[in-house]
Amino acid sequence: MNKRYPFCIKLPFVLWLLAAALLFAPQAKAQYFGQNKVRYKKLDFKIYKTPHFEIYYYIKNDSMMKRFAQESELWYTLHQQVFRDTFSKPNPIILYANHPEFQQTTAIDGEISVGTGGITEGLKNRVVMPVMETNQTTRHVLGHELVHAFQYHMLLGRDSSNFENIGNIPLWMVEGMAEYLSIGKKDAYTAMWIRDAYLNHDIPTVEALTNGNKYFPYRYGEAFWSFLGSTYGDTVIVPFFKNTARFGLQYGIRRTFGYDDKTLSRLWKNSIENTYKAYLKDTVQKPVGLKVIDDKIGGDMTVAPSVSPDGKYISFLSSKNLFSIDLYLSDARTGRIITRLTSKTANSHVDEFNFIESAGAWSPDSKKFAYSVFAKGRNRMLVVSVPDGKVLNDISMGKAEQFSNLTWSPDGKNVAFQALSEGQSDLYMYNFDTKKVTQLTNDKYSDYQPMFSRDGKKIVFSTDRATYDQVLSQEITFNLAEVDIATGAITNINVFNHANNLNPLYSADGTQIYFLSNRDGFRNMYRYTIASGKVEQMTDLFTGICGITEFSPALSISANDDVVYSYYRSQKYTVYNAKASEFTPVVVDGGKTDFTVAMLPPTRAVGVDLINSNLNNYLAYPKLSTDSIHCVGYKPKFKLDALASNGVGAQIGTYGTGLSSGIMGVFSDILGRNQIYASASVNGEVYDFGAQGVYINQEGRWNWGFGLSHIPYQFGNYNVTPTTIQVDGKPVNVIDEHTDIIRIFQDAVQGFMQYPISKQLRYEIGASAARNSFRIDRYSNYFEPRTDADGNTYYVPIQFRKHKISREQYRDETGYDYRPFSVYTVGTSLTGDDSYFGIAAPLGGYRFKIGADYNFGTYKYYSPNIDLRGYVRTKPVTFAARLYGTGRFGDNNNNLYPLSVGYPWLVRGFDLYSLNSSSTSTTSLWNSNQLSGQRIAVANFEIRLPFTGPEKLAALPSKFLFSDLNLFFDAGLAWNSGDKITLFKTQPEVLSTSTVTDPNTGEPVTLYNLSRVPSLSVGLSLRVNLFGALILEPFYAFPINRKDVKKPVFGFNFTPGW
Template identity: 25%
Template sequence: MLKAILKYGLLIFLFTTQVNLSQFYFFGRNKVHYEKFNWKILKTKHFDIYYYDNFEEIAKIGANYAEEAYRDLKIKFDHLVIRRIPLIFYNTHLHFEQTNVTPGFIPEGVGGFFEFLKGRVVIPYLGSLTQFRHVIRHELVHVFMSSKIANVLHTHRVIDDRYPPLWFVEGLAEYWSYHWDTQAEMVMRDVVLNNLFVPISQMEKIYGSFLMYKEGQNFLGFVSKTYGKDKILLLMENFWRFTKFKDIMEYTLNEPLEKIDAKWLYQLKKEYFPLYSVDYPHSINSKKLTNSGFNFSPNFYRNDSTRLIYFIGNYTGYTSIYSLKYNPASKELESPDLILEGEREPVFESFHLLQPSLTVSANGILAFVNKSGKSDVINLYSPGDKSLIRTFRFDDLITISAPSFSNDGKRIVFNATDKKGFSDLYILNISSGKITRLTNDYYNDKDPVFGKDDKTIVFSSDRTDGKYAKKYNLFELNLKSHRIYYLTYANANFGTPHFNPAFSKLYFNCDKDGTNNIWVMQYDNSHLPIGMKQVTKFLTSVFNFTFVNNDTLVTSAFEKFSFQFYNVSLKDVAAPNNPFVAFNFELSGNKWLAKELKLSSKSQKLKYKKHYTLDYAVSQVITDPVFGTRGGAILSLSDILSDDRYYFLIYNTAEIQSDILKNFNVALSRINLSDRTNFGYGIFHFSGRRYDLRQSDNFFFERTYGAYLTLLYPFSSFDRLETTVTLANSDRDLETELVGRKALLLSNSISFVHDNSIWGLTGPVDGSRLRLLLAYTTDIKFSNVNYFTFIADYRYYLRLGLRTTLATRASVFVNDGKEARRFIAGGSWDLRGWPRWSIRGEKLWISSIELRFPLIDAFQVKFPFFGLSFFGIKGALFFDAGSAWDKTYKETLGSIGGGIRFNFLRAITFRYDVGKKIEKNFSQLQPGLFYQFFFGWDF
């Protein structure tokens, strides 16, 4: 049995599409490579920078940022990274999501990552050079820290099996890469003023969250100021001294952690509580319109009969377009109505929740941006007719944001990123479908809106030069002359300009007071901008806003760590003594220029060639009193982009010395993921005793060797086609037979897989999954084997509430022919209550219905010296039915019951079920109950 686990476990790892084991397969979404990138390398003094296509100009600027960061960080860390550092740049987030450097899917909020196996840094360019510089520095802090910690442990001859806690790792990366900005300030104000603050001693509560990043950053700023800036490096240099980071902190800062936490919180309260005397929360000076989910991009629309707010929201895990009845006088909150559900089908593959991506015309047509296939598109949609009017895709534009209708409704201005990575403004003529490019440079131009007469565009840009260089100011572009003028000039960042409905005033976001509030432009008698007056004085940021009328706004704002809508009356908030800030345009300049790294020779710019390096090598030795000792190893090589991989498996299961050669098992595979069609091929030789599923506890000796080829073609991120061909020679010695069985097996299979499900802690909670497989296996030499396979497995998850799901499954497995293999069922994964894998047959059907619901949100047990906490324990009520047979149908089996599921460390789910089996061909319930404990995800 142990041998089987080793063998089959490794086989499953390598050959998941093999027909022989086709019952255990994988659904999952697809990482689609829509385009082939023409990769190149820039070699600098310390970095190998990988970029592609037309991204060279930004790549050279990034190279300069990287070398500059290296010079700074070597001093901060008092350390040199002496290996060459690979940096992989993608020109947009959409392309970044396709990277194979990490096998997982990358959510929209991830700005880059450092990968530990090969020390690679992978960064998308998001249109802003300032942000690019920040992320490069942030990831390089990880590179330096990783090298420094390893060096400290190694030089002290301490085993390097530990690392600082994540809050410190990410907090330092932020602290040493960027200044304390508006977003950070917003988050800290919110948590301190709303009692959501988490001290260092309890940081595990916010593990991995954005709050953890910002608290970590703030804490290190506090340490630097209170204890000395040298203490941060000392925390790393003392890392060898203790195994717990708490002890390291207490030793380095020379105080107990409780006191450090208390001092920190005290300093924060001193800083933020006084704000209450001048500023106010959103919930005090405005009316809350929503109370759950994530709510962005509000757009007010009114006709004779309706007043609605259209917006992008996420309530269920799928980002979608919603509408909300505008009824601020109502005491009850209105519930949003779903207009268009996203992220379930390719045409609305994903919405960009965190960016402005929705607008509504005067006649109620929605224009929104979503990802569809290889790039973003602009869709025109009629909510009244519930129909998609038109889709605009632009060949050279990859990402799009901030669409805004012209006043006559005939054009849309938007911001987009092209293949060079330039983030510029464009105008779409709706009727002709043609676009006109308005700007063409590496400055980040965003949030465009048409001026009163549609002859100008007002937008935000970091092209600011002079004293406040690189700040985002507001500019006006004249569509006739194409000249650009400053509208604002101050030491602050400006964004989201909006004219009021009368077009008499220009409102915008500005972070002059430390957080994003709404300000209004002030003009002189010649209608030239002279300054701005503060309108709102919220404690935390307004992200975006829309006008209901000249005196009323709806804002999308951040408070108590959620993004909700608020109704704001300008008459109530715009106090006469609110601050006024004058603009001093004389301090402005023309345009700043980004420095590129100067390359000294042509050899520093190279075409990408694959060099393979080791990913990992793992070996295992197992020994037991029955079967003796056996062992094996697996190693993996790949190129720097992880597009092309080789796996090598070797193990031996000999029980006596003379069997060593006979029991050698070897497999070599190549998997290539660089193109849209992924392929893999390999050769193998397996030899040893195997477990015969036909009868329990019976073994046979089999030697099999051959080759396989597999192809995977994704239609979209939800659907794909898989096909596999295997040719294997099989010699089998059966214990019950005198003569062995020889066969030259040719197996062909083709599958269609669909998966748009989203997962909770213990399994899927919404969406659906489907696999249809057809295969044929035949012995082309001896005719000893000849069967076909058909599998249909459909699972549907009906969302009843935010955390409650009705999950259903219907599956059929058929093997029919000579030496057809059996399928197995029974146990916690399918027919619950029945012994695991006790139900076997060449034909099998399973059907299940299960109600999944939250049972215990948090459970804590405190002992005198330690405590245990458990979170997110879920409950289930289930009904299963199925059967397995070879030639003649036997009986229908079933079970009914309930259970609990618990996800442990987000790595494994433990399951415990109690119930009754339905026996005797579904005619009676078992006496008593069954109790079954196991692990594994929900179906």
């Protein structure tokens, strides 16, 4: 009797590392595919210390930085009165000079979008934000993010709540509170959204706010908090927030207000209806002109419309293709899209369009269009020809690293724009002939949305120079002004003081200025006559003319007085085109404003009005003395960010006592430039302890790091053999039923460097050294054979023994020689990724990786690899293709475990275990040898249909099931050096035969030397995205050249779509 039963590989530590991979997710993403966060320059940070903050900055503008530090303390004073909480130690604020540099931050992992104003993270409670394009927006973002800092501090501090309680709080509560506490009850922009909800009978309930994504949490959340503060007093805010964190939203409402969410929803709805019904009947609601671009033409988001000087074209930015913002050209009269002028796909060097609060500019002859993009760590100006979209110029604006809202001079020689430099917003001008940038204004005030006069001698713009530091309120409003280009003299236009007067444009004859204002709480278009000072109201809309934000351009005028504007209705932006003569102007008093309608419902506040009182007296609070602001050198403050455990367990069994425990930790400095990811685990005996750690340095353009690891792998064999042992000094013949546990210990060190060439392209090099050693432990149960009275044999256990056996003994017994070996590897690769992901797989763009490794040590070989992937989106499907190949070339590589195409992530329908592995039978020439070799090549093609999921993308809308339906064709080939390959055969050829003797039976056996043919399959699969945690792909595959199966092969794949 001598039986061997190898059992399944047991890899407890490897399974633990799969969990640890979640911790390493930001780095793991970049190791194979994924786009890059490029740091184009090294920033020299310093620290401003105030009583409650440490402000990390590098901006060379001391006066601006001191104002920022003072405002941080002002916001602390205001928020502290609401939260009744204090910071026990200074809270970090990391401030960037502009948004392009903010997008490169290492403090926050992952991509930062153009629309992100700031981020407050919970691990270190860091506020990370850029200086915004206006003083008002910077003040607001700072106040907003510091609300989040107080929220985290309250939930993670001395309170009984903890980090897990944050999950109980819906997003509208978190973001809405931050908006309400930093803006207050007076908000004409949010009031416009709520009027729109009232007009469309679409006022959301608490449940709809919480469970859907239809209602923007910032705007509707702010309005709901304002309702609560006005109805119950601002003292209810913190108790409601805490109760929700502790008990969930439903119990939080009952505990705070004494009734359920439905009652609270009805009260809010009644408040809105009672507020706005008096205004609706007297308001002209129909927009003037032709509706030229709506959601059917331009998609859900159509912004920044700009009419050409000749009035023939309208350019606009749109999310029409769902996955990116692109620039389109349409007919100004019909709205028909003529062409897509440009896109990120067509211009891979463009990271993103500057679309939130910016519009482009037409050349005077209507043949060129200029616009601002994010590229190479800054804003750049692209000039394209119309209508073919050919890029004519790609221009950097010197020290103006962030700029927007371009305007082209009438002579075509200059482009003016607003820009940020060292945290200061000013007007600049670029000359196409001299290629020089000239600064037109230079002061602490924000200058915004410039436009050249028709004679090119002046520029009209919006500015806060009449209100900044002049009023007590936290709100910094915008007036109009003109600057004389030749002299630099600035003239303020005294109209609608303390309202936001934006988007100024000269009329065709240059005698009048059109602009948008919220002077009466609504958002309408007005006209100012320069000579007389007369002000006329051109529209009277219940909602308003607006873009994505209050500061987004929404108005454009041609040289023929064609007025193009963006009308907000039903949560959508619709573009209208009208002649100036079509409007019915009404003369209004330019010195009168009334913001009653700008107050969020209800109009009257009951109870303690703490927040609005404080905001209205923002500058009445004493400013922090500059003597209390201290500048110190940067210190990294390297510390533990997060620690996680999978628990501790113990067990006692046949094979002894074992422990099971694991821990993961993340360490970093305050800026996130230096990071350590570490994990450790023990699963079984002390030999099963494993650990790994990775250090990553992201300080400069090069990312580099190194890792150390000790990882145990474990598998085993079960055997039954006769043997003789000593019992009480006497030899006894026994049956040895034993289990051999083989442990592989891999001790490795690796180093890596990565140079991101652009957001889409990077170069990587790496080296590693690994030593693999073995330990074999035998667990023996000895049974003595005995005979009963009837002559039957039975076995009695007489002894159990655990002992370590040597490599030599195991080799002699089994023929397997577990000799220690070392592997040293150096490698390099070039990786590109300009794809966009859909529900469960990429749906557009491309990916590639081309690289090579050299392995030496015990085994020496070269291993080139290539992976090319392309995706062509043709609604509603995507055509996807992949070519992949790798191999081993060199000495003794045949001693290594072969490569295989028999995995479902390569070729579906050819599972290794479903095939006949014997090459001694002619009943099926197709066997597992066809799938394995030292070289492999794979080709895949899929037609991908977003099947269930978001309504705008999937064939079947679903809020719960997110999936892709795929038709696929897979082909894979594996071979060794010297093998004959027949690509166009469905079955392998018999090249030669040989006869050997079976050692077990003594019978002759015929062996067949076969050619190599591709493994081909077609089929259908469904990739299901399980809440972002796992992608599961069940599939039916039809193996084309397998003769051993008559039905489709069903299987599962657990990897995201390639």
